[in-house]
Amino acid sequence: MTTTSTSSKAKKSDSIIAKIKPSKKNKAQEISGAEMVIKALIEQGVDTIFGYPGGAVLPIYDALFQQDKIKHVLVRQEGGALHAAEGYARSTGKVGCAIVTSGPGATNAVTGLADAMLDSIPLVCITGQVPTFLIGTDAFQEADTVGITRPCTKHNFLIKDPNKLSSAIHESFHIARSGRPGPVVIDIPKDVQFAQGKYINAEKAEMHSHYQPDISPDSDLIESAVELMAGAKRPIFHIGGGVINSGEVASTALYELVQKTGFPITSTLMGLGAYPASDKQWLGMLGMHGTYEANWAMHDCDVMICIGARFDDRVTGRTDKFSPNSKIIHVDIDASSINKNITVDIPIVADSKHAIKAMLDIWNKKGYKADHLALDNWWQQIDIWRAKNCLAYKKDNKIIKPQYALERLRHFMQQDKRECYITTEVGQHQMWAAQFLSFDKPKRWLTSGGLGTMGYGLPAAIGAQMAHPDALVIDVAGEASIQMNIQELATAIQYRLPVKVFIMNNQWMGMVRQWQELLHGERYSETYSEALPDFVKLVEAYGGVGLRAQTVDELDDVIQKMMSNDKLTVVDVMVAQTENCFPMIPSGKAHNEMILSPEAEAFDKTLV
Amino acid sequence: MSDIKIKRRKKSKSVYAPTPKLSKEEIHTLAILVNNEPGVLARVIGLFSGRGYNIESLTVAEINNIEHLSRITIVCSGTPEVIEQIKLQLDRLIPVLEVSDLTIECEHVERELALIKVVCTGDKRIEALRCADIFRARVVDSTLESFVFEITGTTDKVDAFINLMSPLGLVDVSRTGIAAISRGKKAIGSF
Known part of the structure; x- marks a missing residue:
């Protein structure tokens, strides 16, 4: 009896040990939620993360401190972190990454998320959250982050179980970069960051298995599209940011297709750089402040090949008068973009690069030739429009015209051997930059197109400079926009980023002033800044270099000094105060109703 | 007066686009x-x-x-x-x-369920029961002064029954909204 009892006891204790031992081993494999976050980010290839610490993300910052694979960039406001991540993503093609705390941290991030949503920028934003047991109690720095960010993200997660955390992070990256890219938020309560759990590798991660967007085009539709192209008399390519998102392969294939067909090409604001602006088939940007030739060609064309653009209202003008006599081929990776604003004839849901390559294949295989006679006539017509010289402006010998400032900037940019990245804020300076600076490569032009976020440019420049330390990164800004995120000058100083800020200072919120002049009876309601900082002294206070140009004679010298400087430099260019941005399609007019600068004085300002 | 006139003229000559015309809903x-x-x-x-x-x-x-x-x-x-x-x-x-x-x-079937409370006595009570019978509504709760009817059918049928009950002492309605499924073999989702 005794022996049996002892043996059974021994067995029991053995079994207990046996049970404990493997579980101890398991425990050893378990890591904290915060460590999982870092491990998953590293596995996803993140090398730079933009953020701002706070109570609800302390454990993650602690884990960040104990590693050296990810570089953290400390911004001065969470909004800056999101725009910097956008700049990083837009200039590299990778997923941008940001981390902010709960409550105000998350709400400050909302603008950046909405911006990335509208411009299809892949972002992953980690937000801290109050511990799970405090959610819903109006705890300190609690906000319903998933509720607030739901409509301005592609997807968002609230993670309550540490064992699901690593999968969710892997899935976030998958969602952010697949299909039409966009921002994803992962909200992680503080107790989940502390809790132990099992890390799951990217390959083994549990995902919404169905989310594999279809990216290859329907071959029948491509064939009918190419057939339509071959028969076109007055064709035009109209491309957008989707071509840039699709990668450099798309731009290369597009160049080949445009060259082969001999068709003219225009692009949206977001698509600038996808096709080289130095090429003679390039008509310039279209839309509200697009060129005369691009807009008229869009209006009069008979076949429009739209790739990776979404017919935004700033592009179409009045939709019922948009390109009235054309057959439209629309390639977009997002099915809901097709037939949303403009009804099209051949809808193709596909990734741009696949669609362009397929078009090129069919064009070559079937030995199509463009109708050269018709095309010659079309180009003659386009040359008549071009001869209008729609970007002309009245030059001045003393006062710096904003257009002139950008022409000189372009001149010195073209002489510079470095890769050049341009970011902008939002307003007149943004439109002038789009018109006067020329981009020959994709991913060199970073601007807030869809949301029109003032304050985007400086943090985006910081993000781009982090990704390309040796490149020349210039934020073309206005004096009003730059003040919306001017605190990020300190970030540029902290990381020794030689970002250049080219402020075109007219002391007005220029674009709003222009609308008030032309469309609201010259009633300038609250658009003049009576108090402005001395930008030169301001940047010096931050520890950077400040320069000012007040006359035409000073301008070249100042730009050269800015370019040769290896420090953060802010240039305050005092430009003509009441210059308007032309050409312009007044809101709600058609492409052929645009007004040019000489006609502007004759513009009936009583039509308000 | 002159102010009003100016405003009117402005409205008619606005440079902003008119709202686009919409097709039928x-x-x-x-x-x-x-x-x-x-x-x-x-x-x-x-x-x-x-x-x-x-x-x-x-x-x-x-x-x-x-x-x-x-x-x-x-x-x-x-x-x-x-x-x-x-x-x-x-x-x-x-x-x-x-x-x-x-x-x-595809062709499909739509059904809705409603619970309908009627408070009444005397002749109205009998009438309510008779109507319920015509509409194949079931009594799921009853007191001496009230009935709760359960009715299933298309939205139209439920509407008709509710209209019929309203002079008979209708006090409360709870409807599920429509559940629908396609006719024939075709299905969405997999089990």
């Missing part, structure tokens, strides 16, 4: 298969409110508790272009597995 029944995860209903409803679409009726319940799938039946109204956008926008949501427009894709 239709009513469609959509069946949506989704992953049953937190927030999925908020995503669907938020899409409708955020983009200004109309929901006439919405019904949701889990239909597969192993794979955690829910089926949402939405009756929505809008122009054909808007309905098309609704479907494409729904399809864009990550937890949405399938969107099926029962109104155009």
